[in-house]
Amino acid sequence: MTKHISVYINLFFVFFISIINLYSQDRNPVSQIQKESLLKNVSILSSKEFDGRLPGSEGYDKAAKFAANKFLELKLKPFGDAAFFQFLNVEYNRIDTPVVFKSIIDSVTIDYELGKDFVLRGFSGKNSFTLPVAFCGYGLSRPDLGYDDYQNVNVKNKIVIVFKQNPKWKIDDKEWGSAYPREKSLVAKQKGAKGILFVSLPNEDKPQPLIGSVMHGDGEQPVDFPQLHISIKAANDLLSKVGLTLSKCQTKIDEKKKPFSFLTRTKAEVVTTTHYQKEVRTMNVVALLEGNDPVLKNEYVVIGAHLDHVGSQGGLLFPGANDNASGTAGILEIAKAFASDKVKPKRSVIFVLFASEEQGLNGSKHFVENLKMPKEKIVAMLNLDCIGYGDSIQVGNGKSAPNLWQIAEEFDEKNFKLMVRDTWNGGGADATPFHEKGIPSLYFVSKYSYDHLHLPTDTVETLNPDLFEKIVKLAFLTAKHIADGKYEREIIK
Template sequence: MKILRQVYLIALYLLISFELFAQIYSNTNSNLISKKDLLEKVSVLTSDEFEGRLSGSDGYNKAAAYSAELFKSFNLKPAGDEGYFQNLKVEYNKILQPAVFNLLKEGKVFKEYELGRDFIFRGFTGSADVKAQVVFCGYGISQPEDGFDDYKDVNVNGKIVMVFKYHPRWQKEGIEIKNGSIREKSRLAFEHGAKAIIFVSFPNDKKPQGVIGSILDGEGEHLITFPQLHISIEAADDILEQTGYKLKDLQSKIDSTKQSFSFNTYSKVHVIATAEYNKQAPTMNVVGIIEGSDSVLKKEFIVIGAHLDHVGSQAGKVIFYGANDNASGSAGVIQIAETLSKSRSSLKRSVIFVLFASEELGLFGSKHFVKSPPVNPDKIVAMLNLDCIGHGDSIQIGNGKSAPVLWQLIKKIDEKSSGLMVERTWAGGGADASPFHDIGIPSAYFVTTNSYEHLHERTDRVDTLNPELYEAIVNLAYSSLIELASGNYQKEKIVNEN
C-alpha cells in the first residue's frame, strides 16, 4: 500500500511538473501566433469591400473601423482623438469610370487597352478626354541652363508626352538633375503645352517594372485637368511602331550618349481619365494601448506599428489588394495585440499598438503620430515597425546601424527561434520607423528579404504570401516586444552611422 502511495505521488508530481512545463513553454514558445490566424486577418483586409485601403477612401475607413472593433474586443485602451481614431487630413483622388486608353488609326480605335493590365492611371491623375499625337521626350527633363532639355527640339503643344517614369541612373558631368518626381515631370509637360503625360518603365532592366498602382507623386499643386498614366512596355512599342524604334532602343541610345533624343511618334491615342480630387480628405490612424503591470515602468512605452493603407482601386474594378504591402504588417500588429491582451501581466511597460494611415503618400500617418503623440514621446523607449513581412525568403531588421543594441537584442531572440534573420541592416529608420528615428526613438524595421516581387501589383494577394516565413517574423516581433516590455532593455542613444 505504501509503495502504491509512493507511485501515485510520483505520478502526480510528474503530471504537475509536465503541466507546469507545458505552461512555461507555451508562454515562451516562439510560435504562439499561427499562420492560420494571420492569414485569416490578411484575407479580411484584402477583401473587395476594403477597395485596396487607400487613405481617404470609404474602403480605408472600413478597414480602420474593422481594426478598431478588434482593438475594442481585445480591451485595448483607446488612444486616439475620438476612441481609437487619431484623425488627420490628406490628399485623395478617387479614380472613376470612364477610364480609357486606346491606340487610334485613321480616327478609329485600332487597339483597345485594358486597365490594370496594359495601363494604369497615376494616383493623382487629372480628368480630361484627350485625342492627340504622342511625342516621345526621353526622361522628361528640362534644364536648358545646364545644356540638357528633352523639350528643346520638339513641339508638344496640344499633344501627349511620353517619358521614362524615372530619371536616368547616370550622371552627366557639370549637371545636377533636379526634382524627378511624377508631379514635377507632369508640371513640365503641362507648362510646355501638353494635354496629358504617359509614363513608361525602363525596358532594359533585368525585370522591367510592370504597370503598378502608386500615389507617391511628390510636392506641388495637383493638375486637375491633366491626365497621368503609366503604360506597359508593349503598349509603348505599339505607339513607336511606325518610327522604327522600340522602347529599349531609345533607352540604350539616350543612356549611351547622355544626350536628349525627342521626336513626334505621329501615333495618335485616346485617353479618358475621370477623377474626383480632395485636397483635405479625412483619414485616421488606429491607436490602442495595453497598460503595463509595473507601477513605475508602465509610464514607459513600446510602440509597435504598421501602415494600414495601400494604393486603392481604379474605376471600381481594378483593385490593388496589398496583401504583403501592408495587410501583412497590419494583421501582424492586430494578432500580437490579441495575443498580448490575454497575458497582460507579463508586460511591465505599456505597449502602444498603432495602424498608420497614408504611408504610401509619404509617411503622413506616422509623421502625424509623432507630431501629436498620445503620450510623452520622451517616454517611448523603442518602436517596432512591421512593413511587407509576408513574402520573400528570410528576415531583415532595418535600422540596426542606428540602434545597434536593439538590433542585437532581436538577433539573439531570432537565434533561439527561427534563425531566419540575416545580417544586412541599415541606418536611419525606414518607412514608418523614420519619423520615430528622427526624434531620437530607437526603432527596428521588420521586413522580409526579397519582399517586393509583387509590390503595388495586382498579384500582391494572399496566395502569393509565404505563410511559414510570415509566421516566423511575426513571432519574432512578438518575442522582441515581450522582451522590450519586460524592462530589460534601456533606451539607447541613436547612432548616426550610415
C-alpha cells in the same frame, strides 16, 4: 486487475500531462500568435470590401474600424483623438470607370487592357480626348543644365510619352531633382501638353512593372491632366510609325546625353474618370496597453505598421496583402499576445496602425509630431512592413540601433534561425520619422518580399504562412523583452 489499474494510471497520467501542456500553452503569450489567425485577418483586409485601403476612401475607413474593434475586443485603451482614431488630413483621388487607353496607328486602333497594358497614376487627372503623341525622353526641362527634352518639339495639344525614371547619368555632377510623376506632369502641362504617358526604362535588367502608386510628389494637382503608366509594348506601338523602339531611344539619349524628342505620327485615345479632393480626413488607429510598474509604465514601446495601400482604379483592385495587410495582421496578433499574458509588462505598449504610408509616411510623421509624451519616453519603436512573403527575415536599422538589433538576433538564434545579418541605418518606411526624432527603431521585413509589390497579384494566396508566423513571433519576443524593462534606451547612430 493490476493490469487494468496500470492502464488507468497511464491514461490518467497522459490526461494530466495534456492538461498541464494546454494550460502552459494558454499561459505562454507567444503561442497566441498563429498563422491561421494572421492569414484570416489578411484575407479580410485585402478583400474587395476594403477596396485597397486608400486613405480617405470608404474602404480604408472600414479597415480602420475593423482594427479598432479588434483592439476594443482585447480591452486595450483608446489612445487617439477620439477613441482609437488619431485624425489627419491627406490628398485623395478616387479613380472610377470609364478608363480607356488606345493607340491609333493610321487606320488601326489597338485597345489596351487596364492592369495588363496600362494603369493610372494614383493622382491622374480627369479628361477625355484623342490626340497626337510626342516622345519627350525623360520629360525634363532643365535649361540651367543645358538639357531640355521639350526644346525642339511642339507638344501643344499633344499627349507626351516620357520615361518614368530620371537618367542615371548627370551633367556637371548636378542632381536632376525629383522624378515624381506630379513634377514631370506639371512640366509637360506647362509646355502645352494635355496628358502624359509614363513608361519604365526598357534597358534595365528588370524594367519596373505597371504598379499602382500614390507616391506623387509636391505641387498643385493638375485635375484635368491624365497620367498613365503604360507598358513598353504599348509605347513601342506608338513609336512604330517612325521606325524606332523605346530601347533605341533610351540608348541614343544615354549615349549622347542629349535630348532626342519627336512627334510619333500616331495618336492615342485616353479617357480617365477621377474625383480629386485636396484634403480629406483619415486616421491612424492607436491603442494602449498600460504597464504595471509604477515608474516604468511612463515609458513606452511603440509597435506599428501601416494600414493603408493604394486602393483600386476603375474596378482593378490592388489588394495589398503583403503590403501591408501582413504588417497590420501582425500588429493585431502581437496585441492579442500581450493582452493574453497574465503578467502585464512593466512598460506601456502603444499599438499603432498608420495611415498614408504610401503617400509619403504621412501617418507616422503625424504621430511623432503629435506625441502625448516626451519623445525621450519612447524607448523603442518596432515597425512591421511586408512580412508575409519571402523565405527569411530581415531586421533593418540595426546599424543605427545595434543594441536593439542584437536583442532580435538573439531571439531569432534561439528560436527560428531565419534572420539574415544584413541591415542598414537611417530608419526605413514608418520607422524613419521615429529615427529622425532620435528614437531607437527596428524595421521587421521578410527577405525577398517584393515580387508582387503594388500589383493586383499581391494576394493572401502568395504568402508564406510559416515565415509569416515566425517573423511576428520574433517581433513579439523582441517587444516583450523591451517592455519588460530588459533594454535601456540607447543613443542612436
